[in-house]
Amino acid sequence: xxxxxxxxxxxxxxxxxxxxxxxxxxxxxxxxxxxxxxxxxxxxxxxxxxxxxxxxxxxxxxxxxxxxxxxxxxxxxxxxxxxxxxxxxxxxxxxxxxxxxxxxxxxxxxxxxxxxx
Amino acid sequence: xxxxxxxxxxxxxxxxxxxxxxxxxxxxxxxxxxxxxxxxxxxxxxxxxxxxxxxxxxxxxxxxxxxxxxxxxxxxxxxxxxxxxxxxxxxxxxxxxxxxxxxxxxx
Numbered sequence: 001x002x003x004x005x006x007x008x009x010x011x012x013x014x015x016x017x018x019x020x021x022x023x024x025x026x027x028x029x030x031x032x033x034x035x036x037x038x039x040x041x042x043x044x045x046x047x048x049x050x051x052x053x054x055x056x057x058x059x060x061x062x063x064x065x066x067x068x069x070x071x072x073x074x075x076x077x078x079x080x081x082x083x084x085x086x087x088x089x090x091x092x093x094x095x096x097x098x099x100x101x102x103x104x105x106x107x108x109x110x111x112x113x114x115x116x117x
Numbered sequence: 118x119x120x121x122x123x124x125x126x127x128x129x130x131x132x133x134x135x136x137x138x139x140x141x142x143x144x145x146x147x148x149x150x151x152x153x154x155x156x157x158x159x160x161x162x163x164x165x166x167x168x169x170x171x172x173x174x175x176x177x178x179x180x181x182x183x184x185x186x187x188x189x190x191x192x193x194x195x196x197x198x199x200x201x202x203x204x205x206x207x208x209x210x211x212x213x214x215x216x217x218x219x220x221x222x223x224x
Binding site: 046064096107110 | 118149151153155159160161162163166167172204206208211212213214215216217218
């Protein structure tokens with residue numbers, strides 16, 4: 001059974017970098033049929049796509065995050081990661097990782113990241 | 118970016134009711150649309166993909182229809198576990214976008 005699990009700090013200070021990792025179990029991240037994605041949901045707001053990464057390292061991201069977002073993949077650990085720099089309170093959200101054939105079919109449980117001093 | 122408009126933004130319904138939610142993209146997206154159910158404290162669950170394909174394990178009371186610029190999610194007979202927020206998402210054109218959500222609560 002495919003499972004995804006987000007990990008990382010739950011509290012980040014303003015202007016610092018938010019770093020999250022998604023560990024995949026039950027399937028290989030090196031699948032040629034899937035992207036691996038990040039989505040977030042700020043409190044009381046809608047879901048927002050952040051970006052996708054392929055096992056090769058190629059990425060596609062939401063222009064809203066351009067200049068602040070870095071995604072990476074480590075096939076040897078079956079993990080992919082997200083770094084978001086210069087965070088503000090507006091980046092407070094539940095962050096999800098998910099698998100994407102085209103739509104998102106498997107999701108992690110989500111991790112709440114609060115940006116606060 | 119393609120904007121998705123959902124209507125209604127919320128609705129109140131009773132057990133057994135037939136419920137329909139509409140999603141309208143700002144431009145045509147062919148059939149590249151999915152519907153998700155979101156409950157507090159749980160990750161989104163895909164219900165429908167490719168506009169009308171029922172995801173694995175999803176009850177048959179859920180159905181999807183539409184193409185291009187208008188899509189509908191229908192619940193044929195609302196059950197207690199269906200009270201949740203529903204989101205549409207288009208994956209035909211980058212950036213991927215989600216609708217603002219429709220909350221279904223108990224009447």
